[in-house]
Amino acid sequence: MPDAPLVAVLGHGICSDEPVLHADDLGLTRGDGCFEATRIQVDGAGTHVDHLEAHLARFRRSAASLEIDVDDAAWRALLDEVIAAWQQPGEAILRWMLTRGRERGGGPSGVVTVTPLDERTLRARDGIAVVLLDRGHPADAFVERPWLLGGVKTLSYAVNVAAGREAARRGADDAIFVSTDGVVLEAPRAAVVWRFGERLGTTPTDGTGVLASITCDVALAAARSDGVGVDVELRPVDDLFGSDGVWLVSSGRLVAPVTTIDGRSIATDDAWTDRMRSFTTRR
Structure with a gap:
């Protein structure tokens, strides 16, 4: 399936059919979280992600405003894994999402996706x-x-x-x-x-x-x-x-x-x- 998105979970890496969030995750039940998105392009010159450092800095600012902890090293490792794995030529959107986690506690949840840009965009x-x-x-x-x-x-x-x-x-x-x-x-x-x-x-x-x-x-x-x-x-x-x-x-x-x-x-x-x-x- 050429336009299938790539999905990865903080703490687990790239997933295939595994569940990525719990039903009581506060990102789903209350929208309690933040996200970032930027363009990723694969062509003959390789893979390029637009302004990744600036997007990561804004991600940290958003999380700080929400008082949600960000594990910089874990996020960087997951994003690096996803970027290296995405090989589909053309333009796509790299998006990463942070939630406060489950209602019962246990720490934040994080998901990364890559989806090809659609024709409307x-x-x-x-x-x-x-x-x-x-x-x-x-x-x-x-x-x-x-x-x-x-x-x-x-x-x-x-x-x-x-x-x-x-x-x-x-x-x-x-x-x-x-x-x-x-x-x-x-x-x-x-x-x-x-x-x-x-x-x-x-x-x-x-x-x-x-x-x-x-x-x-x-x-x-x-x-x-x-x-x-x-x-x-x-x-x-x-x-x-x-x-x-x-x-x-x-x-x-x-x-x-x-x-x-x-x-x-x-x-x-x-x-x-x-x-x-x-x-x-x-x-």
Whole structure:
């Protein structure tokens, strides 16, 4: 089966048909855990994992916010085993998940999977239609409220997935969350980057609840090194309609140019999209 995922369990290694979690695992019953995901590519030059160290650092930060212990050596060994075992040519997503473990105790649980990128994800690189969805809170809702877990990549993704379903109901491919005071936040599973002239911009993470996107950070750092101005600012959502380009940036899609917002066409630029792609894959 060429598209079968690879699965591995912390403390056990790569599995075939063995169970990987207990039914009372708090990651299943309460979404109490965190995860990371990045692109893995196998080609004639070998196997490459995008920005693994940065993703591991964010994983540790998420776990610390949840007060779940991370065994760095065990995770590194398991990820190395999985990366070495994955030999399928092409692009895939390497994902690792940490839960608090079973309700009765016994320590955290961990699972790693590798799954080939699906056609929908790959098609998004050619352009996507998005809708605006109210996130239900102001842009500063997470200031001095660490219990809201702003910027933590938790397993509790039901709202994000529901937003994707709502976008589909409205005839769009994805959504952009907007605060109640009209500020651009993020997409359900991507950062938002915009362009005005020769400057790129994105939303700050401090206090907004926006996840610190590794792919976005890499892209904007590469842009700065090429002399492109970068603004990290609270931007009114209406400004997007007058921008010179908007992209959703994430580990799987890399760069997805936005072609319409709420059915209204916005500016696109193939040359800048190619440039953005080069920024996201800078090594």
